[in-house]
Amino acid sequence: MRPRPPTYGHFRDVAAELDRSGAAIFRDTDGVESLVIRYPYSINYIHSYAEDSAFFLGLAEGKLRGSRCRRPKCRFVYATPRGHCMIDGAPTEWVDLPLEGRVHSWTTCRFGSEAFLKETPYNLAMIEFEGVGSLLLARVKDAVESDFYVGMPVRAVFDPNPKYLATDIWFVPQR
Ligand SMILES: [Zn+2]
Numbered sequence: 001m002r003p004r005p006p007t008y009g010h011f012r013d014v015a016a017e018l019d020r021s022g023a024a025i026f027r028d029t030d031g032v033e034s035l036v037i038r039y040p041y042s043i044n045y046i047h048s049y050a051e052d053s054a055f056f057l058g059l060a061e062g063k064l065r066g067s068r069c070r071r072p073k074c075r076f077v078y079a080t081p082r083g084h085c086m087i088d089g090a091p092t093e094w095v096d097l098p099l100e101g102r103v104h105s106w107t108t109c110r111f112g113s114e115a116f117l118k119e120t121p122y123n124l125a126m127i128e129f130e131g132v133g134s135l136l137l138a139r140v141k142d143a144v145e146s147d148f149y150v151g152m153p154v155r156a157v158f159d160p161n162p163k164y165l166a167t168d169i170w171f172v173p174q175r
Contacts, residue, residue, distance in 0.1 A: 060162035067092035
């Protein structure tokens, strides 16, 4: 028989235990226990960004690109790029967004998918930009939950070793 895996109340401790022994128990604040195992899994996923390519190429160049409606009477700007305007269906064009914005809303995540497990707990925020009509969902680093407030100024940081993933950008508080 195998001894019962150790129990932790923080997911980062669970993640560390998974690295050590491959199994741990997470106990949440209600006392509910979840057995968590490490299960190696690997595939090569060939994925085309197609019309979104300029967004990911931009992140690698230190640019945050959104899209703007081409129709002169609309010109709505989307922080999350769209090939066509949601208001009138007209095609959009690429625009560079400001690299400074403000926190519109946020949450602190105590669980995460594999890519975020080691940074748990981490912050996700909806970022608003001057002159931009929609919000961008991104991580905010170098801040704890109690630092946040509506309107908190943040600036973009780009991964110096970009991987052409949405995680190539995050935000930090402007201090
Ligand atoms: Zn439009």
